[in-house]
Structures are given as C-alpha cells and as structure tokens.
Amino acid sequence: MPHDTPLIATIVAGLGLAFVFGALANRFRVPPLVGYLVAGVLVGPNTPGFVADAGLANELAEIGVILLMFGVGLHFSLKDLLSVRAIAVPGAVVQIGFASLLGVGLAWLLGWSLGAGLVFGLALSVASTVVLLRAMQERRLIETERGRIAVGWLIVEDLAMVLALVLLPVLAGVLGGQPQADNHSSLFFLPASYGIWGVVGVTLAKVAAFVVVMLVVGRRVIPWILHYVAHTGSRELFRLSVLAIALGVAFGAAKLFGVSLALGAFFAGMIMSESELSHRAAEESLPLRDAFSVLFFVSVGMLFDPFSLVGNGLPILATLAIIVIGKSLAAFVIVIAFRYPIATALMISASLAQIGEFSFILAELGVGLKLLPEQGRDLILAGAILSILLNPLMFLIADRMKPWLGKRAGKAAAPEEARPIGPATEPGQVASVAAAPEKEDGPPPRTALSGHSILVGYGRVGSLVGAALKEAALPFLVIEDAQKTLSKLKAGGIETVAGNAANADVFSAANPEGAKRLILAIPNAFEAGQIVLRARAANPAINVIARAHSDAEVEHLKGLGADTVIMGEREIARGIVEVVTAKAGDPAEPASAVKPQLA
Numbered sequence: 001m002p003h004d005t006p007l008i009a010t011i012v013a014g015l016g017l018a019f020v021f022g023a024l025a026n027r028f029r030v031p032p033l034v035g036y037l038v039a040g041v042l043v044g045p046n047t048p049g050f051v052a053d054a055g056l057a058n059e060l061a062e063i064g065v066i067l068l069m070f071g072v073g074l075h076f077s078l079k080d081l082l083s084v085r086a087i088a089v090p091g092a093v094v095q096i097g098f099a100s101l102l103g104v105g106l107a108w109l110l111g112w113s114l115g116a117g118l119v120f121g122l123a124l125s126v127a128s129t130v131v132l133l134r135a136m137q138e139r140r141l142i143e144t145e146r147g148r149i150a151v152g153w154l155i156v157e158d159l160a161m162v163l164a165l166v167l168l169p170v171l172a173g174v175l176g177g178q179p180q181a182d183n184h185s186s187l188f189f190l191p192a193s194y195g196i197w198g199v200v201g202v203t204l205a206k207v208a209a210f211v212v213v214m215l216v217v218g219r220r221v222i223p224w225i226l227h228y229v230a231h232t233g234s235r236e237l238f239r240l241s242v243l244a245i246a247l248g249v250a251f252g253a254a255k256l257f258g259v260s261l262a263l264g265a266f267f268a269g270m271i272m273s274e275s276e277l278s279h280r281a282a283e284e285s286l287p288l289r290d291a292f293s294v295l296f297f298v299s300v301g302m303l304f305d306p307f308s309l310v311g312n313g314l315p316i317l318a319t320l321a322i323i324v325i326g327k328s329l330a331a332f333v334i335v336i337a338f339r340y341p342i343a344t345a346l347m348i349s350a351s352l353a354q355i356g357e358f359s360f361i362l363a364e365l366g367v368g369l370k371l372l373p374e375q376g377r378d379l380i381l382a383g384a385i386l387s388i389l390l391n392p393l394m395f396l397i398a399d400r401m402k403p404w405l406g407k408r409a410g411k412a413a414a415p416e417e418a419r420p421i422g423p424a425t426e427p428g429q430v431a432s433v434a435a436a437p438e439k440e441d442g443p444p445p446r447t448a449l450s451g452h453s454i455l456v457g458y459g460r461v462g463s464l465v466g467a468a469l470k471e472a473a474l475p476f477l478v479i480e481d482a483q484k485t486l487s488k489l490k491a492g493g494i495e496t497v498a499g500n501a502a503n504a505d506v507f508s509a510a511n512p513e514g515a516k517r518l519i520l521a522i523p524n525a526f527e528a529g530q531i532v533l534r535a536r537a538a539n540p541a542i543n544v545i546a547r548a549h550s551d552a553e554v555e556h557l558k559g560l561g562a563d564t565v566i567m568g569e570r571e572i573a574r575g576i577v578e579v580v581t582a583k584a585g586d587p588a589e590p591a592s593a594v595k596p597q598l599a
C-alpha cells in the first residue's frame with residue numbers, strides 16, 4: 001500500500017471496497033448504501049487493517065454534497081423554491097424545535113448540561129443532504145411537489161445550521177462551555193466580540209449578500225459563460241466550465257459569504273437551470289456526482305466505532321428513536337396540518353428520518369467548545385450510521401402505511417383537490433400548484449383498458465408513436481413520470497399512469513395482463529430491461545417493442561424477452577440515407593418531403 005499517496009489510497013480503497021460491498025449488498029437485496037457504509041467501517045481507524053485518511057475522505061465527500069446539490073439546483077427555479085416556502089419554513093423550524101427538545105430531554109436523563117442537550121438536540125434535528133437527495137433521486141421524486149417540499153425543507157435546515165454554527169462559539173460561555181475565539185479555520189466562525197445579535201446580523205447579511213450577488217451578477221455572468229463555451233465547440237471545455245462554476249460558486253459562497261457549500265452549489269445550479277444548456281450541464285456532472293456521493297457513505301462509515309456500541313445500548317436506542325420516530329412524527333403532523341395528502345406527509349417524514357454531515361460538524365464543534373461530552377459525539381455518530389442504514393426501510397414502511405392510513409383518513413378527510421396550499425402563499429402560486437394537483441395517495445388506479453398498447457415514455461420518441469397510435473385509432477395508455485408531460489397528456493385527453501414504469505404498482509396499473517403490446521420508448525436500456533422482465537412475468541404473450549441506442553443494448557433487451565428492439569442510431573442513419581438517395585435519384589424532390597420513420 002503506497003504510504004506516500006494518501007489521497008490516491010483513500011480514493012482507491014474507498015471506491016474499490018464500496019464497489020465490492022455495494023455489489024454484495026445488491027446480491028443480497030439490501031440497498032447498496034449499506035455496502036458503502038460497511039466499506040467505510042473496514043477502511044476506518046476503528047477496525048484492523050488498512051486505514052484510509054478520514055480527513056481526506058471527508059473532504060471528498062463534501063465534493064459529493066456540492067455536486068448533488070448542484071444537480072438538484074439544476075431542476076429548480078426560484079419560483080419552485082418560493083412556492084414551497086409556506087410549508088418548508090414552518091415545517092423545518094418546528095421540526096428542529098421539537099427534535100431539539102427531545103435531545104435536551106435525553107441529555108437531561110443522561111445527566112448532561114443544558115448546553116450539551118441543546119447541541120445534541122440540534123445535531124439530531126438536521127437531515128443529511130446526501131441521504132435525502134439520493135433517496136429521492138432513486139425514487140424519481142425530486143421533480144414532484146413532495147420532492148420540492150423536501151428540498152425546500154432541507155434548505156431551511158441548512159440555513160438554520162449555518163446560524164447555529166456561528167452562534168455556538170459565541171454562546172458557549174453562557175451555556176456552560178468554554179468560549180473559543182482562537183484558531184477557527186472553519187468557514188463559519190465570526191469573532192465572539194460581535195455579540196449574539198451582531199453575529200446573527202452579520203451572518204444573515206452575508207447570506208442575503210450572497211443571494212443578491214447570485215441573482216443579479218450570477219444570473220447574467222453564468223449563462224454568458226456557458227454560451228461562450230458552448231460556442232467554442234469543445235466538449236472538454238464545456239464540462240470543465242460546468243464543474244468550475246459548480247465548485248467555484250460553492251467554495252466562494254462558503255469562503256466569502258459564510259454560506260454552506262451545499263447552499264452555494266444549489267444556487268449555482270438554480271442559476272444555470274435558467275439557461276437552455278442546463279440539461280447538458282446536468283448530464284456532464286452525473287458520473288462525478290455518483291462517485292463522490294458514494295465516498296460520502298464511506299466517510300461516514302469510517303467515523304463509526306463499532307465498539308462504541310458496547311455498554312451504550314440504551315442511550316443509542318433512545319438517540320435512534322428521536323431521529324427515526326420523534327422527527328418523523330413531528331414532520332408528519334406538520335405536513336398533515338398544512339393539509340397535504342398523507343402520501344406527501346409519509347414521504348417527507350421518511351426522507352428526513354436520518355442525520356448526517358451537519359450533525360458531525362455540530363458534534364465536533366460541541367466537543368471542541370467543551371459543551372458536549374465525548375459520549376454525545378459517539379451517540380450522534382452511532383445514531384447517524386444506524387439511521388442511514390434504516391432509511392431505506394423507512395421508505396418501505398411509509399409505502400406500506402400509505403394504503404392503511406389512507407383508508408382510515410379517507411372517510412373523514414376533504415377531497416384532495418380542495419386543499420389550500422397554506423396561509424402564506426401568494427395568489428399566483430396557489431393557482432400554479434392547484435392547477436396541477438398531484439394525486440399521490442395509494443397505488444395509481446388500474447386502467448379499464450384491455451387489448452391495448454402500453455406506451456412507456458412520452459418524450460421525443462414516445463410522443464411520435466403516441467400520435468401514430470391515436471391516428472390509427474388503436475387503444476393505448478401512456479406511463480410517464482415527468483409531471484409536465486403528464487399535464488400535457490391529460491389536457492390532450494390521453495389516458496396516463498403517472499410514475500416510474502419500473503415500479504411494480506405503477507406498471508400493474510396499466511393492466512399488462514390484458515394488454516396486447518408494450519412499447520418502451522425510454523432511453524435507459526437497463527430500466528427498460530427491468531420493465532420487460534415485469535411484462536413477461538405478467539403476460540407471456542404480450543408483444544414487446546423496445547428502444548435502444550447500441551447493439552449491446554439490443555442484445556441485452558432481446559435477451560430479457562423483447563420481441564423487437566429498434567436501435568435509434570440505425571434509424572437516424574436510415575433517415576439520412578433516404579434523404580441522400582431521394583435527392584440523388586430525383587433532383588426535384590425536396591428533402592422535407594421525406595417523412596420521418598416511426599419503425
């Protein structure tokens with residue numbers, strides 16, 4: 001093992017073991033993040049064998065946070081963000097308050113000071129950005145109303161933590177700790193001499209200054225840079241510009257304005273989302289994002305000391321209960337109080353029922369200020385790793401509870417469409433949200449169609465196929481997961497099933513047993529493969545037509561049981577050849593006379 005290259009060793013050991021254990025976890029039908037955490041524990045200092053550099057692993061994980069938040073920002077507009085503030089602000093504030101209270105209570109039982117309880121409670125109240133965003137991306141929830149609420153909630157928590165991190169050193173003396181004004185290399189500290197209100201004022205002013213700079217200067221400069229680079233025609237430069245802007249804005253936000261890296265990255269993404277090139281920008285950052293966010297789990301695993309569990313059983317259970325039960329209940333009650341559907345409340349509760357990176361920073365700070373006993377940090381670490389491990393299970397429980405709670409509430413509750421959006425929402429926003437109510441309770445209703453075609457995906461390919469089916473008067477329905485496309489389809493009177501077609505409930509709502517044909521018009525062949533398997537299991541006689549982009553994908557899909565696989569690029573070539581030969585054969589024939597081929 002090379003000892004003089006700790007960065008390389010950490011990346012190689014982290015990614016390598018994460019891959020091995022992620023694959024193993026997948027084999028045993030456990031979420032891969034469990035494998036990543038185990039890999040982290042193994043390369044951590046608390047287990048024998050190779051020890052990776054925890055500091056470096058942490059910094060690498062921060063890059064994962066930046067890229068994840070940047071990616072989320074790319075799908076967000078300022079309007080989206082403002083449209084959820086009515087629930088996100090009170091929701092996050094009440095949840096933080098409630099979790100802090102529970103934390104103070106447990107601290108009191110353990111015989112700690114009030115200050116210790118406060119730091120402990122605060123640390124238990126903030127969810128991990130990485131865990132939440134990855135869970136929602138996996139379930140394709142980011143661009144739904146629930147996803148927006150959760151992201152808004154996360155951003156309020158983020159801001160609250162920025163405040164907590166600057167205030168704790170100032171308040172340490174009052175709370176019974178040891179105030180420290182020296183050697184603060186972290187990004188968040190302000191001199192204690194400012195006083196409490198001075199620190200709060202300066203911090204808020206800096207955050208506001210950052211937002212203004214981004215909205216006024218960034219909004220002009222960033223799209224200009226992207227367009228300039230796109231015109232150079234260099235793919236390498238374009239990728240570089242996207243990465244440089246995401247990382248640069250995040251780091252600058254943290255260094256210059258004292259805003260968190262995550263928030264800075266989110267704003268960089270949000271500004272970019274206004275440019276038409278944003279979709280390309282998003283794709284450019286995907287592979288890096290996935291690699292670095294895996295390192296996040298490895299770095300969490302590294303912090304964990306399995307031996308700290310010994311003799312700490314009850315306090316750890318109580319900590320875990322605050323994180324997964326206490327916080328969830330608070331979130332659930334708040335979301336329901338705002339009269340959102342039960343499914344939304346369950347999803348938000350599940351996504352926030354974990355803690356991560358911010359909690360570690362708070363715990364470290366608390367111990368450094370002599371506010372939090374070492375035991376508190378151990379409990380927070382154990383609570384984090386256990387709650388992250390349990391998180392996929394929380395989503396499963398939420399899914400299971402949905403129909404049950406829905407039935408009980410269904411008798412008493414008002415119809416969902418009548419739901420007001422919240423007191424602080426402006427009239428324009430009420431209209432925009434109310435115009436597209438998301439019916440998300442329970443599995444989607446099953447179609448009455450039979451002998452029909454199921455068309456999966458209604459983008460560039462699916463929409464053309466759909467138009468042809470309609471013209472031929474063939475009965476069909478569309479499975480789509482993009483909210484905007486769904487609204488358009490509904491307006492056009494086309495039957496839809498909303499959601500990811502790879503999801504069992506969604507797919508069976510399209511009645512595959514009674515369907516004649518399945519048309520997979522989505523670009524991702526792996527996902528399409530999963531759907532083919534599902535279709536074959538439900539209806540061996542169904543005729544499956546799928547879309548692919550390479551010969552290998554054609555083989556893959558055929559191997560899984562697709563009857564016909566159309567390779568996109570080959571069809572494009574065919575179209576081009578047709579135009580060329582038509583022109584060569586008949587000079588009078590205009591190119592536009594050649595109709596696009598559907599199959």
Ligand code: AMP
Nearest residue numbers: 457458459460461480481482500501522
């Ligand atoms: P395009 O590549 O332009 O043909 O667009 C593909 C369309 O399929 C988009 O509208 C996506 O929202 C949709 N889509 C992709 N994957 C899925 C999926 N697993 N389930 C439902 N819709 C999907």
